[in-house]
Amino acid sequence: MKHEVTARAFCSMCPAFSRTCRAAARSLVILILTSMQEFPGTGSAQVPRLISLDSTGTLMRVRRPIGDLYANALHRVRPDVQVSAAEMTRVFPAIFSRQSSLSPSFGAGGCGCREWWRAVVEGTMGGAGIAVSDLGESFEAVFDDLYGHVFCGQEAWELLPRTVRSLESLREWCAANDCRLGVMSNMDDRLSVILQNLGILDKFDFVLTSYEARAEKPSAIIFTKALEVAGLAPTSHALHCGDSYKRDLIGATSVNWMAVLVDEAVDKAERLDMIKDVSGDHVLNMPSPGAWRVPHIGHIEGLLSG
Numbered sequence: 001m002k003h004e005v006t007a008r009a010f011c012s013m014c015p016a017f018s019r020t021c022r023a024a025a026r027s028l029v030i031l032i033l034t035s036m037q038e039f040p041g042t043g044s045a046q047v048p049r050l051i052s053l054d055s056t057g058t059l060m061r062v063r064r065p066i067g068d069l070y071a072n073a074l075h076r077v078r079p080d081v082q083v084s085a086a087e088m089t090r091v092f093p094a095i096f097s098r099q100s101s102l103s104p105s106f107g108a109g110g111c112g113c114r115e116w117w118r119a120v121v122e123g124t125m126g127g128a129g130i131a132v133s134d135l136g137e138s139f140e141a142v143f144d145d146l147y148g149h150v151f152c153g154q155e156a157w158e159l160l161p162r163t164v165r166s167l168e169s170l171r172e173w174c175a176a177n178d179c180r181l182g183v184m185s186n187m188d189d190r191l192s193v194i195l196q197n198l199g200i201l202d203k204f205d206f207v208l209t210s211y212e213a214r215a216e217k218p219s220a221i222i223f224t225k226a227l228e229v230a231g232l233a234p235t236s237h238a239l240h241c242g243d244s245y246k247r248d249l250i251g252a253t254s255v256n257w258m259a260v261l262v263d264e265a266v267d268k269a270e271r272l273d274m275i276k277d278v279s280g281d282h283v284l285n286m287p288s289p290g291a292w293r294v295p296h297i298g299h300i301e302g303l304l305s306g
Helices: 002-013 017-037 066-077 083-104 113-127 137-148 163-176 191-197 218-231 247-255 298-306
Strands: 050-053 060-064 157-159 180-185 207-208 238-242 258-262 274-277 283-289 291-294
Touching: 017 060, 050 066, 050 218, 066 083, 066 113, 083 113, 113 137, 163 180, 163 298, 180 191, 180 218, 191 207, 191 298, 207 218, 218 247, 238 247, 238 283, 238 298, 247 258, 247 291, 258 298
Parallel strands: 050 180, 050 238, 180 207, 238 258, 258 291
Antiparallel strands: 060 157, 274 283
């Protein structure tokens, strides 16, 4: 009934339409509105067949500043070399962003993620005044430590406080509702190893990285790939949760997935009836197909269960 009222209101704004055109337009509006997904807990009968979660900022976080981790690795191999950890932390975002532009998805289809990260480490140390050429073979030892050890486990990563308990609850909900639970993240191919070393890999049916998909959120490609990896039809109802407005919220809602945005600035779950599309050249306000903002992933099951 509410869709019929909305459709009539829309068509009343178009008096130039013929009666036939207005009827057709009304039917189209109703079709669009009824196809938009909402959370089951808000009255919709649609239950997601897939729930995907982002990794960094949603499940886990970097334990210490990047510069500290780089400096510690350098000190283990070359204690005689002095470098500012704070300066490496400062220059890292720009180096990372530049490398992402040069070779998207961590070098997928190109140099590969190991060489991709080598360029980032070289650039970060160089930006802090350390010439990699002066380190000689020592740099290889430092890089091997960072790439193969530090950033594969608990020296660099830690779980967010509510991750384990929330995943246990979500796992139970998914088992009871024929739903897949996966990770979908803009990360390289070490993510499964990281999740294993953090003790949560077994909570998921699959892990999909942008490196494997050769596409980064908010691209529709990686969302479509997630359904494929989960063994579901392209039209299956799905929900994605992450901490980035553009990559996670806009990415999910743009392909008509339900979305949950993790935002520590809020203290309770709140419905997002309108969202700002920041993916293009202009910021557009548009209706949400089913989106919420929550302080942590522990709220997801409550939204699903109503």
